[in-house]
Amino acid sequence: xxxxxxxxxxxxxxxxxxxxxxxxxxxxxxxxxxxxxxxxxxxxxxxxxxxxxxxxxxxxxxxxxxxxxxxxxxxxxxxxxxxxxxxxxxxxxxxxxxxxxxxxxxxxxxxxxxxxxxxxxxxxxxxxxxxxxxxxxxxxxxxxxxxxxxxxxxxxxxxxxxxxxxxxxxxxxxxxxxxxxxxxxxxxxxxxxxxxxxxxxxxxxxxxxxxxxxxxxxxxxxxxxxxxxxxxxxxxxxxxxx
Amino acid sequence: xxxxxxxxxxxxxxxxxxxxxxxxxxxxxxxxxxxxxxxxxxxxxxxxxxxxxxxxxxxxx
Numbered sequence: 001x002x003x004x005x006x007x008x009x010x011x012x013x014x015x016x017x018x019x020x021x022x023x024x025x026x027x028x029x030x031x032x033x034x035x036x037x038x039x040x041x042x043x044x045x046x047x048x049x050x051x052x053x054x055x056x057x058x059x060x061x062x063x064x065x066x067x068x069x070x071x072x073x074x075x076x077x078x079x080x081x082x083x084x085x086x087x088x089x090x091x092x093x094x095x096x097x098x099x100x101x102x103x104x105x106x107x108x109x110x111x112x113x114x115x116x117x118x119x120x121x122x123x124x125x126x127x128x129x130x131x132x133x134x135x136x137x138x139x140x141x142x143x144x145x146x147x148x149x150x151x152x153x154x155x156x157x158x159x160x161x162x163x164x165x166x167x168x169x170x171x172x173x174x175x176x177x178x179x180x181x182x183x184x185x186x187x188x189x190x191x192x193x194x195x196x197x198x199x200x201x202x203x204x205x206x207x208x209x210x211x212x213x214x215x216x217x218x219x220x221x222x223x224x225x226x227x228x229x230x231x232x233x234x235x236x237x238x239x240x241x242x
Numbered sequence: 243x244x245x246x247x248x249x250x251x252x253x254x255x256x257x258x259x260x261x262x263x264x265x266x267x268x269x270x271x272x273x274x275x276x277x278x279x280x281x282x283x284x285x286x287x288x289x290x291x292x293x294x295x296x297x298x299x300x301x302x303x
Contacts, residue, residue: 035258039245039258040243040245044245044246044248049248049249049250050245050246050247050248050250050251050254051250051253051254053245053247053254054253054254054257057257057258057261058257061261096268096271096272097268100264100265100267100268103264104260104261104264104265107257107260107261107264108257108260108261111253111256111257111260112253112257114253115249115250115253214265218268218269218272221272221273221276222272222275222276224276225272225275225276225279225280228279228280228283229279229283231283232279232282232283232286235283235286235287235290236286238290239286239289239290
């Protein structure tokens with residue numbers, strides 16, 4: 001059995017129908033457990049006070065904002081190379097989810113930054129590349145809407161996705177290339193000195209799992225809608241032709 | 243029991259509120275569009291099948 005079989009819309013619909021309830025249940029369990037544990041069950045940080053509780057939303061959202069773009073890049077490359085429609089539709093389905101995670105990361109970052117840095121916003125390398133990533137998400141969604149022919153739209157958005165990947169990677173590694181700026185380094189690191197304390201780390205891991213599962217759930221759900229929408233358009237076109 | 247958020251309560255609660263609102267809008271819109279497209283597709287498929295049956299009837303008749 002090959003992975004490419006799931007590029008068949010019917011096989012994808014059958015598999016996703018079975019998987020979706022399980023992933024949805026796991027998403028709810030992880031998000032409720034992680035956020036409740038983080039908000040109610042962890043102490044305030046000795047430096048940052050209660051603002052440390054924002055980490056349970058900010059870090060998973062920022063990670064998934066970048067990972068969503070990477071998933072869209074892989075799906076777009078599959079479309080451009082192998083012309084599998086499901087992959088193009090999955091990339092389209094993921095874009096609003098990635099945009100929402102980017103907006104959550106920007107909003108929670110601003111709300112966290114104000115009391116810690118004394119400003120809502122700074123033209124720091126990581127913040128700036130994240131803002132550009134949000135603009136790329138908007139451009140990607142707008143381009144899908146603007147082009148009538150779905151295959152042409154998939155081609156053009158695929159190219160845009162490759163270009164935007166530079167900013168997705170920059171938003172992750174910007175602090176390594178340029179001066180540190182205001183934003184701190186990685187919260188999750190293999191380096192014990194750099195990593196957050198265990199008391200924050202374990203609930204954060206559960207929240208990250210919740211955000212990953214939320215992304216998978218929404219992309220499956222939205223890809224199913226895109227496949228149905230494509231079939232609907234085909235049937236309506238056939239009706240019009242008589 | 244509500245933890246003591248001290249002087250940063252606005253920032254923390256504002257972050258949770260903003261995130262929940264954005265996630266709720268995303269989930270709500272995804273479900274709404276999904277239901278709308280599914281309903282429209284079911285209607286068109288039913289219509290197409292009826293037309294096909296009517297076409298077969300004409301040929302048979």
